[in-house]
Amino acid sequence: MTRDTEEAEQGIFGRRFRWVTVGMLTLILLSAFEALAVTTVMPTISAELDGATLYALAFSGPLAIGVVGMVVAGNWSDRAGPKRALYTSVACFGGGLVIAGLAYSMPVLVIGRLISGLGGGGMTVALFVLVARVFPTRLHPKVFAAFAAAWVVPSLVGPLIGGIVAQTVGWRWVFLGVVVLVVLAAAMVVPVMGQFPTVVTGQPWKVSRILWSLVAAAAVLAASLAGQVSGPLVWVVAVGAVVVAIVALRPLLPPGALRAAAGLPTIIVLRGLVAGAYFATETYLPYFFTSQYGLTPAVAGLALSVAGVSWAGASWAQGKYSERISDVASIRLGIGLVLLAVLAVLGCSVWGLPPAIAIVGWLFAGAGMGAMYPRLSVAMLRLSTPSNQGFNSSALSISDSTGAAIALALTAAIFVSLGFTGCFVLSAVLAMFALSLAGRAKS
Template sequence: MTFDPAEAHRRNAEPTGASADPPSPTRVAALAPARGEFPSGGVLSPHYRWISIGMCVLIMLTAFEALAVTTIMPTISRELDGASLYAFAFAGPLAISVVGMVLAGAWSDRGNPRNVLFASVALFVVGLLIAGLAPTMGVFVVGRLVHGFGGGAMTVVFYVIVARVYPPVLHPRIFAGFAAAWVIPSLIGPLIAGLVAESVGWRWVFLGVVALVLLAMFMVVPVMRSLHAPGSDIDRPAWNIRRIGWAVLVALAVLAISLSAESSGPVQWIVPVVAVVVAGLALRPLLPPRTLSARRGLPSVILLRGLVAATFFGTEVYIPYMLSSQFGLSPAIAGLALTAAGITWSAASWVQGRFPGISHLASIRVGMGLMAIAIAVSLATALLALDPVIQIIGWAIAGGGMGLMYPRLTVMTLEYSTTSDQGFNSSALSIADSIGSAVALAATAIAFAALQPAGGAWPFAGAFAVTGTICVVALLLGGRVVARRGAAPDTVCVAGGAASHAADPL
């Protein structure tokens, strides 16, 4: 995922601008052409056709890469002798993507988003090349970090481009296209990645995507010529160095937590504790006040989004690993668990969007209940060596839970926001996604490493116990998303299609 999982985890295709530093409504109005200057037609009309297709293809490839890595990582880890860096290969890109998001948002506001897009795509491609050609697991992880940075930046710049290229009336349609671009990779991506890894080798999962990314860029470039930077220095906000610094500090703290799993002795436990404290302090300016103390209303919505992402993506990366190492399944078959979750995520997203009588709180509680069942199934599969089919069905239940919760948390964020803080709150939602997943992956890596001497499925049981604990915390805090006073968001639903693993329905 880069959206990775983490993809996400792991990367959100939402009309709310769930990215770091999306432009505020006032700034969008200043940067976008006047209403009468927009060419007429739909998103697939001659003027918009190629940029619409190109951006959707880029998002589809990002989604495919995120899901593909989860499917084939057990094979990569085995061939490159990199079991100790397994979780870091997921957590690292998620952590570093936050820095890419913040930098891309600031650069887009100050300059031409065309340059930001070219730079982010270049980094994404370079990262894929490094990963695909990596001779060692260490080099592979470097490639993951590079394209994680580029992927995070790419997510942000897409929203800026939409604001400047498309008239407001077309925004829901192009964002629907972004969401739909995640559905197909969710359904067939794991299977294709597994078959490619088994037939011509896992490296072509990365190298093959490079050619498709370059092809998609050729579709986007012609329209990019019409984009310009703000007209004067007055229109350009100053670089927020402090915000960038906090994002860097958060990323470094999460990376330190992940790498501590390779340490031994007191360092293995001291470093994570110190890093968690540092990450918490650095996160505070990037989130609404009192988010980390679970204040009722918006702060708890943001916190719950991070906990939900942590539970799901922290577990998901170990599912194919367990199915292949403990049950001997091929990458293509092990990836069926991800496909099943993608199908149920999409179906549940559609259901919650079509039945407005289901309240936000009910969707969250049912979704967390389904997630708890899925984690329990995963833990039982590891400890009792249950049939792999049970694990695949269990993870399909987890996808259904996510489909119920993710859209509602997004809508609640908007309902608690005003026009002056929509950008900041959407940014916080995306940061909570990435950092929650990254911290969970780091914690599961420590548990996995600590239980490796026990052998068998015990390391997997330890990882699932960690995410199960996070799930329990999320269950306890779920009711705090409704504010104690005032009108609480309760009935507004997301309308439209469904998307999985990093995209909500519209």
């Protein structure tokens, strides 16, 4: 029995991997929790700091600047291993939380959010590279299934905990409390990082890519703010931002990605298309339920909760049975379930079907994401080499973020004239396009 086989049989929580696994999962969980909890407390923060004019920027800014963190961390990991990139990203993430927690004005809080967003984007990429360097290939599906679950669990409890913290000890502890846990989580990862001496591989700093990432970040930010513009200008801002973002993305993705070349380029593109289809629908679901059916916010949020549960369950299942189903089959299944769910929501919008159909449908959307998202990550690493794991990991994360942001920008423009139905049609088109490309994910 080889060492890799023996370690794979122990699992990701075996003696060798236990603490690094717990540390990585905790870092991801805290990043997701912070993003979701802030959604709950931001109205309180805005009222106290008189920050209504910067309210949208506090959300879109971290997403946009995270693209820069992804590119820098990916380049740094390919150049000198993941150690320094991860340490720096964690420091930025924690430092940004401290600034936001101690903010005395809304501009200062936004600065803190930008710094934490920069670190969060870099942290995700560095952790992907760490998985490739530490875990045997056979364990990658289980690691990414656990990553997916770590992202989903906060969606169930993050808003509630954030609200309780804000009402009891104050909103500042939504940020400051996470910092303490970030330090503890990072400490669990430190021992394994000693395996990676900082040796420059000869890979140069890709300054042009970093500059393009800044352009892409600005375009994503403009796209995210398109909904703030009134009148016909909303289309000018949205479409213009999308065009600039696509042009800027070209050097940040593998060659052939924008034309969906077979193998790795298609895997990267699929991540962005599915993210756009899923999140463009999910963002409007609570609004759709409350305005069209008169449901309470708690009941409207049920669809998101059931999707979170099914996402975690499907992630676990695909990790456990990953050797019994191919990457392409799992990806097709996942996209198909997301498309089915979007069509169920669209049917409710067009024909006024009972809201239970959309809620149950969105359960399948979560299952589809859980079946597919981890497999896209596994396939990406399998088609990467140690010299480009950082670049490809950052490309996958960039496609994810920008795909969702661009779709949301377009829905902001569509909603003005076509309402919910137009938004859900866009999501269905994106999902169908992704399904048509799924076969090209096979290398």
